[in-house]
Amino acid sequence: MQHETPRVIAQQSVDEAKSAKQDEPEESVTRLLKDFMQKKLASSNLILKGLVTDQLALVSKGTDELLAMSKHKKGEHPQI
Numbered sequence: 001m002q003h004e005t006p007r008v009i010a011q012q013s014v015d016e017a018k019s020a021k022q023d024e025p026e027e028s029v030t031r032l033l034k035d036f037m038q039k040k041l042a043s044s045n046l047i048l049k050g051l052v053t054d055q056l057a058l059v060s061k062g063t064d065e066l067l068a069m070s071k072h073k074k075g076e077h078p079q080i
Contacts, residue, residue, distance in 0.1 A: 040069060
């Protein structure tokens with residue numbers, strides 16, 4: 001059985017740390033996308049509720065929110 005040198009062990013630790021850091025942005029993007037989709041759903045629900053209850057103010061608010069979200073460039077995250 002071959003023993004690993006401290007240098008090899010240290011390099012493995014660095015490689016594992018780099019790998020873990022690469023995973024974090026993907027999880028962050030997934031979380032941001034999930035939040036964005038939740039906001040879109042909430043805005044769509046406002047529109048639907050406004051249509052069903054004949055409250056045009058809700059329809060207007062929901063459409064304004066969706067329009068604001070659609071105008072942002074990819075990678076930007078609106079503050080709604």
